[in-house]
Every structure is written in C-alpha cells, then in structure tokens.
Amino acid sequence: MAPNLWSQHLKTKITQSLVERSPTPAKGQSALYADTEMRGFYLIVTPTKRSFYVQSLVNGKQVRTKLGDHPALDAKQARDMARSVLVGMRGGTNPNEERRKARARGITLAQALELHLAARPLSPRTVEDYNYYCKQYLGDWLNKTLDELGSDRSAVRERHRRITEKHGSTCADSTFRIFRAVYSRGLREHPDLPPNPCANVDYHGLKRRKVDASTDKLKAWGKAVLKLHPVRRDLHLFMMLTGMRRTSACEAQTTDLHLSDKRLHVPKPKGGASRAFDLPLSGPLADLFGHRLAESPKVQRKSKWLFPADSESGHVAEVAQHELGGLTGHALRHCYSTLAVEASKVPNHCAARSPSSTASTSSRQTFTRRRTLSSSSITSMGMSSRGWPGAVTTR
Numbered sequence: 001m002a003p004n005l006w007s008q009h010l011k012t013k014i015t016q017s018l019v020e021r022s023p024t025p026a027k028g029q030s031a032l033y034a035d036t037e038m039r040g041f042y043l044i045v046t047p048t049k050r051s052f053y054v055q056s057l058v059n060g061k062q063v064r065t066k067l068g069d070h071p072a073l074d075a076k077q078a079r080d081m082a083r084s085v086l087v088g089m090r091g092g093t094n095p096n097e098e099r100r101k102a103r104a105r106g107i108t109l110a111q112a113l114e115l116h117l118a119a120r121p122l123s124p125r126t127v128e129d130y131n132y133y134c135k136q137y138l139g140d141w142l143n144k145t146l147d148e149l150g151s152d153r154s155a156v157r158e159r160h161r162r163i164t165e166k167h168g169s170t171c172a173d174s175t176f177r178i179f180r181a182v183y184s185r186g187l188r189e190h191p192d193l194p195p196n197p198c199a200n201v202d203y204h205g206l207k208r209r210k211v212d213a214s215t216d217k218l219k220a221w222g223k224a225v226l227k228l229h230p231v232r233r234d235l236h237l238f239m240m241l242t243g244m245r246r247t248s249a250c251e252a253q254t255t256d257l258h259l260s261d262k263r264l265h266v267p268k269p270k271g272g273a274s275r276a277f278d279l280p281l282s283g284p285l286a287d288l289f290g291h292r293l294a295e296s297p298k299v300q301r302k303s304k305w306l307f308p309a310d311s312e313s314g315h316v317a318e319v320a321q322h323e324l325g326g327l328t329g330h331a332l333r334h335c336y337s338t339l340a341v342e343a344s345k346v347p348n349h350c351a352a353r354s355p356s357s358t359a360s361t362s363s364r365q366t367f368t369r370r371r372t373l374s375s376s377s378i379t380s381m382g383m384s385s386r387g388w389p390g391a392v393t394t395r
Contacts, residue, residue, distance in 0.1 A: 008025070008029075008030075008031035008032065009031075009032050009034070010031070010032070010033050010034070011033075011034045011036050012033055012034075012035075012036060013035060013036050013037055014033055014035045014041060014042075014043045014052075014075055014078070014079070015075050016074055016075040016076065018033065018043065018075070019043060019050055019070050019074070019075050020070075022043075022045050022050070023045075024045065024047055025045060025046065025047055026047070027047050028047075029046075029047070030044060030045060030046045030047075031044070031045045032044050032045075033045070035079075038079065038082060038083065038086070040054050040055050040056045040082070040086050040089075041053075041054055041078075041079065041082040041086070042054070042055065049069050049070075050069065050070040051066060051067075051068070051069045051070070052066070052067040052068055052069075052070070052073060052078035052081075052082065053065065053066050053067060054067060054082045054085050054086050054089070056086055056089040056090055057089075057090070058089050058090075058092060058093070058094045059092055059094075063089060063094055063095075063096060065085065065089075065095045065096050065099075067081050067082060067085065068081075100190075100192070101192045103190065105145060105147040105192075105193075106145060106147075107145060107146050107147075107186055107189070107190060107193075108142065108143055108144060108145055108146070109134070109138065109141050109142050109143075109144055109145075109146060109149065109179075109182065109183075110134075110142040110143060111186075112146055112182050112183065112185060112186035112189075113130065113131075113134055113142075113182050115185055115186065115189060116130070116181060116182045116185040116186075117130060119185060121272060122272075123268070123272065125247070129178070130178055130182075133174060133175045133178045134178065134179070134182070137163055137167070137171070137175045138159070138175065138179060141159075146183060146186045146187075146190075146193050146194075147193055147194065149183070149197060150183065150193055150194030150195065150196070150197050151194050152197070153197040153199075153200040154200070156176075156179075156197040156198065156200060156201060157200045157201055157202065160172050160175075160176050160201045160202070163175055164204070169204035170204075172204070173203050173204055173205070176198055176201050176203070177203075179198060180196060180198040180201075183196050183197070183198065184196055211327070211331050211334040211335050211338060212327075213335045213338045213339060217325075217327070220325070221324055221325065221327050224323045224324055224325070225237060225324060227323070228321065228323065230295060231292075231296070231307050231308065231309065231316065232307075232316060232319075232321065234288055234291070234292050234307065235249060235250070235307045235316055235319065236319070236321070236324065236328065236332070237288060238285065238288065238289075239319075239329075239332040239333070239336075240332045240335065240336065241282070241284070241285055241336070242279060242285070242336065243332070243333045243336030243337060243340070244266075244279070244333070245269070245270055245330070245333065246319055246329050246330065247270075248266050248268070248269050248270070249307070250307060250315050250316050250317060250319070251268075251305070251315060252264060252266075252305070252306040252307065253304050253305055253306060254293065254296075254303075254304055254305070254306055255304065256306075257289055257293070257306060259281075259286055259289060259290055259293075262280060262281040262282075262283075262286045263278045263279060263280050263281060264278070264279045264281060264289070265277075265278050265279075266278070266279055289306065292306055292307075293306075296308055300314070303315075
C-alpha cells in the first residue's frame with residue numbers, strides 16, 4: 001500500500017471517534033489511516049463510505065482484504081476481527097482465497113443452471129428443455145450446492161439408475177447430459193469445486209433409430225401422404241426429400257424462398273443463426289414450392305409461413321400423422337439419410353448434413369446428389385415428377 005496512491009496517508013490509532021469524525025475527501029480522492037498500535041490494520045475513507053482493511057504478507061506476497069464497512073462494523077469490532085485475520089494471514093492463510101472457496105461451496109444447481117443459460121444465446125426450445133429436465137427429474141437437487149452434489153458421486157450414479165428404471169434410458173441420459181453441462185459451467189466459474197461427478201455415470205448411449213425405407217413402405221407412405229390436407233402433404237414431402245429438421249421445415253417463411261435460383265434460405269437451423277445456410281432445391285421441390293405459394297393464400301390470407309396453419313404460431317407445429325405409420329418428423333430425416341446412401345453412395349455420416357451457403361467443391365457435389373435423390377425418392381414412393389405437383393390436386 002504505497003502512500004502515493006492516496007490523497008492522504010496518515011498514521012494514527014483507529015478509534016470510533018476517528019471513523020465518525022474524519023473529514024470526507026473531495027470527489028475522486030481518498031484517505032488512508034494506518035493504525036499505530038496494530039501493524040497492517042487500516043481505515044480507508046472515500047466520499048461515499050468508510051471501510052476497514054488488513055494487509056500482510058501471505059507466503060511471500062502482499063495480500064489486502066476488506067473486513068467490512070462502517071456503520072455495519074464499528075472500530076472495536078473491526079480491530080478484533082483484524083487481529084484474528086492477521087494471525088491467519090501470517091500463518092499462510094489467504095482470506096481472499098478462502099472467501100472464493102466459500103462462494104464456490106455455496107453455488108447451487110439452480111444458480112449454475114441460470115449461469116449456463118445466460119452464457120450464450122440459446123433457442124427457446126433449448127432453454128425449455130434445460131428447465132424441464134432439471135425441474136422434472138432433478139427438482140430436489142436445485143437448492144443443493146454443487147459442492148455437495150460433486151462430493152457424492154455414488155448418489156449421482158444412483159439417480160441416473162433410478163430415472164432409467166422409471167422413465168427409460170433416453171430420459172436418464174438426456175437428464176444427465178444436461179446436468180453434466182450445467183455442472184461444468186459452474187466448475188469453470190469456481191475451479192475449486194469437486195470434479196464433475198458425471199464421470200461416474202454409466203450412460204446407455206443413444207441408438208440410431210431404425211427406419212423401414214423399403215420400396216413397399218415408401219409406396220404405401222406415398223399413397224397415404226397424397227390424401228392429407230394439401231399443406232401437411234407438402235410439408236411431409238418437403239421433409240422426406242430434404243432431410244430437414246422439423247422445426248426448420250415448419251418455420252420456413254415465404255421471404256426465405258428464392259425460386260428464381262432454386263434455393264431456400266434457412267436462417268436459424270439447429271445451432272443458431274451462425275449456422276444459417278441456403279438449401280438448393282431440385283426441380284420437383286421448386287415446383288412443389290411454387291404450387292404452395294399459389295395455394296397457401298386459400299388456406300390463410302397474408303401468411304408469412306410456407307406451411308400455414310390455424311395455430312397459435314400461425315404455422316404447422318405438430319407433424320405427427322397416424323395415417324403415415326410412424327414415418328413422420330425425425331423418422332423422415334433418418335429415411336432421407338438411408339435413401340441418400342443407397343442412391344448415391346454418400347457416406348452415412350454426411351448424408352443428411354445441411355449444406356452451407358458458401359459450399360466447398362465436395363459440398364456442391366453433395367447438392368447434386370440431393371437433386372438426384374429427390375427424383376429417385378419420388379419414384380420410390382410410386383409417384384412421378386412429371387407434372388409435379390400439378391398432378392397432386394388439392395382437396
């Protein structure tokens with residue numbers, strides 16, 4: 001604490017009278033009073049408050065820590081506290097580190113969840129999932145500290161096992177993937193916490209859904225889909241021929257469609273706006289969307305959605321359709337991946353990968369395969385791209 005850092009640097013015994021009557025410095029200035037009876041005990045006076053501090057060597061380094069402010073702490077209380085803290089500091093205890101560790105021990109799962117959700121922009125669906133799983137399956141842990149949870153790895157493993165028995169392996173794994181992410185965020189904030197206890201969780205592992213994409217199944221699906229409401233019919237066909245995720249497909253807007261150069265802009269795919277891309281459209285898909293633009297006003301006037309519906313959001317939100325025998329939603333994405341591999345020998349891991357607007361040569365080759373896939377898929381479903389979708393009359 002060098003004297004030239006302060007407007008005033010005085011040595012005197014720190015008494016209650018000094019604390020109450022010492023002059024208030026001008027704005028931007030401060031005064032430091034060093035106690036003459038206890039080395040390392042200080043009073044710092046600023047224009048807004050009067051605070052007690054101690055300073056001493058701790059393991060060879062100067063450490064200063066705040067004891068408290070007046071009037072919550074008077075001179076006698078501060079002196080007694082200073083004596084105790086200085087003894088500890090000269091014995092090698094850093095009170096600032098102890099305070100930081102205490103904060104780490106005090107952070108709860110609920111606070112860590114809040115910290116994680118505020119760390120970066122997340123979609124409303126992701127936030128909803130995090131809150132749901134934590135409250136539904138870990139509700140009694142929300143007010144527990146991470147220090148307590150991290151110190152009892154066996155309890156964490158046991159909770160995963162209990163959720164598995166009661167709600168299934170997928171639910172248990174999803175819950176503890178979220179818990180693992182939340183705990184890791186708290187651990188980054190407070191490195192003194194115990195290691196992530198999810199290292200002791202035996203995850204079941206997600207198994208890829210098996211989808212029947214046989215010719216007979218696709219022909220039956222094709223006949224059934226043509227009997228649906230025109231908007232839902234076109235939505236399912238679009239998802240089958242592109243492998244698009246349900247949310248991106250349902251939330252497609254007319255302003256994102258560019259039929260002149262046969263592309264659909266996807267502004268917010270899974271992963272956020274930073275992963276936005278342009279989806280190239282095959283000839284049949286461009287015809288389908290042209291037909292949809294012409295027909296949508298008959299369903300809902302002045303709608304901004306490509307697949308409008310009489311719902312709270314204004315667009316189709318639920319894609320489940322019992323007439324299609326389970327081949328809806330994400331199953332169509334799996335089906336697309338399977339057909340892509342069969343049609344053009346695309347490696348399975350990239351068959352359903354969404355292209356970006358700035359594609360490389362290999363990506364452009366994948367776009368070409370998408371167009372090939374659309375035509376071959378239409379044939380597999382017992383349809384013909386000739387006259388599409390004019391041959392598909394609305395009801």
